[in-house]
Amino acid sequence: MMKKANRRVIPGFGLSMGVTLTLLSVVVIIPLASLAIFAANMSFGDVIETITRKRVLASFEVSFITALIASLINAVMGVILAWVLVRYDFPLKRLLDGMIELPFALPTAVAGISLTSLTADKGLIGGFFAKFGVKIAYTRIGITVAMVFIGIPFVVRAVQPVLEKLDSSYEEAAAVLGASRRRTFWKVIFPEIMPAVFTGFGLAFGRCLGEYGSVVFIAGNQPFETEITPLIIMSELQEYDYASASAIALVMLAASFLILFLVNLIQIRNSKILKGGGSGA
Amino acid sequence: MKKNIKEYIYKSFIAAAAVAIGVTGLTGCSQNSAEAKSDSISLTNVSYDPTRELYEAYNKIFAEHWKEKTGQDIEITQSHGGSGKQALEVANGLEADVVTLALEYDVNAVRDAGLIEDGWVSEFANDSAPYTSTIVFLVRKGNPKDIHDWDDLVKDGIGVITPNPKTSGGARWNYLAAWAYADKLYGGDEAQVKEFIKKLYQNVLVLDSGARGATTTFVENGQGDVLLAWENEAYLSIKDYPDGYEIITPSVSILAQPSVAIVDKVVDSRGTRDAATEYLSYLYSDEAQRIAGDNYYRPSNEAILKEYADTFDLGINLVNISDFGGWDAAQKTHFADGGVFDEIYEKAD
Amino acid sequence: MHKESKLVKGLLIGISVLFVVLMLLLPLITVITEAFKQGFSVYAEAVSDKYTVKAALLTVEATVVAVLINTVFGLFAAWLITKFHFKGKKLLSTLIDLPVTVSPIIAGLIFVLTFGRQSPLYPLLERYDIKIVFAVPGIILATVFVTFPFISRELIPVLEAQGTDEEEAAALMGADGFTIFTKITFPHIKWAFLYGVVLCAARAMGEFGAVSVLSGHLRGKTNTLPLHVEILFNEFRYVPAFAVSSILVVMAVVILIARSIIEYIGKRESEDVR
Numbered sequence: 001m002m003k004k005a006n007r008r009v010i011p012g013f014g015l016s017m018g019v020t021l022t023l024l025s026v027v028v029i030i031p032l033a034s035l036a037i038f039a040a041n042m043s044f045g046d047v048i049e050t051i052t053r054k055r056v057l058a059s060f061e062v063s064f065i066t067a068l069i070a071s072l073i074n075a076v077m078g079v080i081l082a083w084v085l086v087r088y089d090f091p092l093k094r095l096l097d098g099m100i101e102l103p104f105a106l107p108t109a110v111a112g113i114s115l116t117s118l119t120a121d122k123g124l125i126g127g128f129f130a131k132f133g134v135k136i137a138y139t140r141i142g143i144t145v146a147m148v149f150i151g152i153p154f155v156v157r158a159v160q161p162v163l164e165k166l167d168s169s170y171e172e173a174a175a176v177l178g179a180s181r182r183r184t185f186w187k188v189i190f191p192e193i194m195p196a197v198f199t200g201f202g203l204a205f206g207r208c209l210g211e212y213g214s215v216v217f218i219a220g221n222q223p224f225e226t227e228i229t230p231l232i233i234m235s236e237l238q239e240y241d242y243a244s245a246s247a248i249a250l251v252m253l254a255a256s257f258l259i260l261f262l263v264n265l266i267q268i269r270n271s272k273i274l275k276g277g278g279s280g281a
Numbered sequence: 282m283k284k285n286i287k288e289y290i291y292k293s294f295i296a297a298a299a300v301a302i303g304v305t306g307l308t309g310c311s312q313n314s315a316e317a318k319s320d321s322i323s324l325t326n327v328s329y330d331p332t333r334e335l336y337e338a339y340n341k342i343f344a345e346h347w348k349e350k351t352g353q354d355i356e357i358t359q360s361h362g363g364s365g366k367q368a369l370e371v372a373n374g375l376e377a378d379v380v381t382l383a384l385e386y387d388v389n390a391v392r393d394a395g396l397i398e399d400g401w402v403s404e405f406a407n408d409s410a411p412y413t414s415t416i417v418f419l420v421r422k423g424n425p426k427d428i429h430d431w432d433d434l435v436k437d438g439i440g441v442i443t444p445n446p447k448t449s450g451g452a453r454w455n456y457l458a459a460w461a462y463a464d465k466l467y468g469g470d471e472a473q474v475k476e477f478i479k480k481l482y483q484n485v486l487v488l489d490s491g492a493r494g495a496t497t498t499f500v501e502n503g504q505g506d507v508l509l510a511w512e513n514e515a516y517l518s519i520k521d522y523p524d525g526y527e528i529i530t531p532s533v534s535i536l537a538q539p540s541v542a543i544v545d546k547v548v549d550s551r552g553t554r555d556a557a558t559e560y561l562s563y564l565y566s567d568e569a570q571r572i573a574g575d576n577y578y579r580p581s582n583e584a585i586l587k588e589y590a591d592t593f594d595l596g597i598n599l600v601n602i603s604d605f606g607g608w609d610a611a612q613k614t615h616f617a618d619g620g621v622f623d624e625i626y627e628k629a630d
Numbered sequence: 631m632h633k634e635s636k637l638v639k640g641l642l643i644g645i646s647v648l649f650v651v652l653m654l655l656l657p658l659i660t661v662i663t664e665a666f667k668q669g670f671s672v673y674a675e676a677v678s679d680k681y682t683v684k685a686a687l688l689t690v691e692a693t694v695v696a697v698l699i700n701t702v703f704g705l706f707a708a709w710l711i712t713k714f715h716f717k718g719k720k721l722l723s724t725l726i727d728l729p730v731t732v733s734p735i736i737a738g739l740i741f742v743l744t745f746g747r748q749s750p751l752y753p754l755l756e757r758y759d760i761k762i763v764f765a766v767p768g769i770i771l772a773t774v775f776v777t778f779p780f781i782s783r784e785l786i787p788v789l790e791a792q793g794t795d796e797e798e799a800a801a802l803m804g805a806d807g808f809t810i811f812t813k814i815t816f817p818h819i820k821w822a823f824l825y826g827v828v829l830c831a832a833r834a835m836g837e838f839g840a841v842s843v844l845s846g847h848l849r850g851k852t853n854t855l856p857l858h859v860e861i862l863f864n865e866f867r868y869v870p871a872f873a874v875s876s877i878l879v880v881m882a883v884v885i886l887i888a889r890s891i892i893e894y895i896g897k898r899e900s901e902d903v904r
Contacts, residue, residue, distance in 0.1 A: 009797075009798045009801045009802065010713045010714070010794065010797050010798060010801050010807075010810070011801060011806060011807035011810070012709060012713075012807035012811075013710070013713075013714050013716075015706070015807075016706040016707070016709045016710040017710055017716075019702065019703065019706040019707075020703065020706050020707045020710050020722070020726075023699070023702075023703045024703075024707075024722075024725060024726065027729070027771070027774055027775050027778055028725060028726075028728060028729055028775070028778065029725065030744060031740035031741055031743070031744045031775070032728075032732075032740055034740055034743040034744045034749070035736070035739070035740050035743060037743075038743055077645075077646075077649055080642055080645055080646055080649075081646050081649070081650070083642065084642050084643050084646040085646075088639055088642070088643060090643055094890060096646065096647065096650055097890075098883070098886040098887075098890070099650050099654045099655065099658075100650075100654075101828060101829060101832040101882060101885075101886060102654050102657075102658060102832075102879075102882060103654065104829060104832035104833040104836050104882075105832040105833075105835060105836045105878055105879065105881065105882030105885075106657070106658075106661070106836055106875065106878060106879065106882075107836050107837075107838045107855070107856030107859050107860070107875060107878065108734075108836070108838050108839065108856075109838055109856070109859065109860055109863065110661060110856075110859055110871075110872070110875040110878075111657060113863070114657040114658075114660040114661055114664075115657055117660060118656055118657065118660060124656065125652065125656070145653075148653060149653055149654070149657070152653065152654075153829065153832075154730075157784065157825050157829055158783070158784070158787060160825065161784060161787070161788050161821055161822040161825060162787050162788060162791060164821060165788055165791060165792075165818075166791075181635070181638070192791065195787055195790065196787045199783060199786075199787060202727070202731075203727060203730050203731065203779075203783065205731070206727075206728075206730055206731020206732075207730055207731060209731065209733070210731060210732055210733025210734065210735075210736065211733070211734075212733060212734055212735050212839050213734065213838050213839050229733075230733045230735055230736075233733065233735055233736065234735055237735075237739070242743070242748075245739065246739075246743075249733070249736045249739065252732075252733060252736070253728075253732060253736065256728065256731035256732065257724060257728060257731075259731070260724045260727045260728060260731060261720065261721075261724045264720050264723050264724050264727070265720060
């Protein structure tokens with residue numbers, strides 16, 4: 001019953017809807033639609049044939065697995081980093097905090113070249129791991145490393161503001177009532193930051209999936225082994241095959257859309273639960 | 282008081298954003314207004330990656346030459362990038378008066394977009410290739426793996442670095458050079474040639490997306506034993522690290538012909554045809570040919586090529602792209618989806 | 631503050647520091663050492679090169695415009711999504727996020743398809759001599775695209791957590807939208823907003839893939855810093871390429887210092903009020 005009243009109470013619905021939809025159409029919807037139009041130049045059978053070529057399928061596998069692992073690592077590390085940055089004081093904390101955006105500012109190609117030289121078996125980190133017979137650069141591990149690099153700011157910066165705003169009175173209450181720290185974290189804090197974690201995870205996953213600049217340098221690009229889907233799109237473009245490129249691009253787009261949609265679904269449901277619980281208390 | 286200031290800040294934010302959107306629109310319109318003054322003229326040369334120094338030097342002498350000839354000042358804007366990508370951009374509306382790309386196939390793509398007229402290949406001498414290059418091997422100093430010719434590359438335990446011919450136009454020459462060797466070796470038996478190529482690419486450790494990426498993999502990151510490279514690029518690596526590497530010239534290689542062409546549609550609408558034509562034909566002058574030689578491209582002028590006999594191995598046996606039936610045919614057989622290059626990897630699976 | 635066991639605290643800080651050093655600091659150090667590998671004069675020459683300066687200016691222009699447009703969009707979109715219930719909200723919010731997950735190559739491609747020679751719009755643009763692709767507007771569009779959701783994404787979780795009770799109360803008391811936003815909502819989201827702006831700016835100046843497809847790489851005209859880096863690299867000029875990258879690092883550091891200062895002053899102020 002609250003919902004109905006809600007709609008009219010706060011002003012600005014029309015204006016904000018107008019601005020949002022206009023900009024969204026110009027920047028996102030119309031350009032993306034032209035992709036669909038170009039893919040539609042092919043018959044449906046051709047599209048299916050293009051996207052089910054063995055090599056393309058193998059590249060989907062490479063891209064999805066590495067992006068998934070990388071964004072899982074990002075989710076875990078992102079929460080830890082955000083937690084440390086918000087809750088603890090220690091020397092050079094500001095510096096640590098400031099480093100987080102670095103992966104955004106550094107051109108992806110530069111990041112790729114630097115990471116490759118570090119993780120190649122002659123490099124500083126790669127040399128260390130090479131002793132244990134682990135190759136990083138030019139393998140799927142390398143791809144994952146590059147993806148972790150480019151995806152980390154998403155999770156940290158999504159979780160950090162929420163943690164900062166989090167009212168510590170619940171936690172204190174929980175502690176007073178004798179809950180252990182671990183229990184407090186999982187029962188009190190985690191549900192609060194979960195939507196932000198999901199957002200960060202979803203964005204990082206999508207970004208990793210589509211990343212090209214940094215990954216091509218570290219990947220080795222062996223067909224079936226370390227060839228990512230964006231590289232396949234690039235090679236279709238090199239052959240001036242817009243239709244195939246658009247078709248493969250559409251698959252990736254659909255995948256990102258689906259993931260984001262699921263994340264948003266979870267997030268909105270979750271915030272409803274939270275709000276219900278909050279107002280009841 | 283404080284609140285007023287805050288309000289002011291919010292409002293100015295929104296105003297600034299509105300202005301910004303406006304400015305974006307305006308820069309679009311004002312881009313092209315300052316053109317076609319008669320005492321000066323401008324050209325855009327869309328080229329591929331490692332030609333920057335070549336054209337930097339050439340643009341200087343051409344500007345002098347043009348001034349002398351017509352009294353006009355000429356300004357040349359350069360654009361460099363992967364050859365295929367550059368062609369694609371011109372086809373999509375990048376306003377280039379001339380293109381100077383890595384291979385004929387890429388110029389054909391611009392032609393297919395309707396911007397260049399048929400028969401451009403014969404517009405200038407030597408198939409419109411004022412300078413050429415070839416594919417050579419770059420190995421580590423002292424040649425520890427004893428690599429001398431293509432058949433050494435398919436031996437076990439040899440790590441080869443070459444870019445992916447599907448994403449790098451230049452790398453298609455590498456592949457075709459290897460094919461030319463195997464073709465001679467097996468007297469044209471295609472099954473054996475394919476087997477040779479397959480073995481070669483099984484030895485490839487890293488398939489970078491472009492020539493420069495491959496060089497970094499080999500030089501900076503120390504991967505592999507041999508880099509397949511354009512001759513001029515191999516010399517650039519030697520120049521950077523004179524003690525680290527040496528160049529091995531194989532017995533057979535391919536004559537890599539970077540093509541130049543006038544973009545007819547653009548020069549006609551901008552009224553720059555004369556300047557563009559002179560720009561490309563002056564590439565064949567003695568001065569320009571020497572600039573090409575200084576930048577490790579082989580001059581197409583035989584007499585001047587001989588002046589560089591110390592640099593280039595002139596005894597190399599070079600096959601031509603026409604031996605593959607021209608670029609359109611070579612592209613279709615080897616590099617298109619489902620072509621031979623895909624096949625050797627499919628089977629490897 | 632809570633009594634955290636020392637062990638947990640130490641462990642978490644340790645993990646964080648290790649991660650940041652390995653994943654972020656080492657690549658940064660690599661960039662800097664490569665940049666100075668041939669001495670300071672080579673560095674200075676690369677950085678003060680005419681084309682580098684032009685590229686830097688263009689990068690700043692694209693970044694500023696992208697931040698401004700995304701600020702407008704982000705504020706309105708976040709307000710819309712968190713303060714109202716309407717049909718298609720999930721779809722809308724997914725569409726807003728989509729640009730981040732679109733491969734930069736595809737991002738560039740779609741603008742080429744929309745405004746390039748193959749587009750049905752092209753004759754119209756040509757008639758009025760409007761250039762979008764392979765010109766500055768294209769670069770700006772691409773930059774806006776890749777950073778599109780950054781500000782709204784930062785604001786939405788905070789606004790979600792905050793709920794709508796305060797705004798509703800204010801609205802019932804007769805406050806107009808602008809007042810509600812500036813007096814009630816904004817103080818809650820100002821730090822998230824700041825993060826959003828910083829993220830957006832950082833990403834905007836580092837963007838490479840999409841801009842690369844759209845720029846045409848015209849030296850001194852449509853080259854941004856990341857593209858200039860790519861070109862130098864491809865021209866076998868390894869050291870200058872890293873030198874130019876270091877400008878981007880410096881720009882990022884400047885933005886981050888600015889953020890820290892704003893944050894510091896802001897937090898001190900709010901403590902004074904208390």
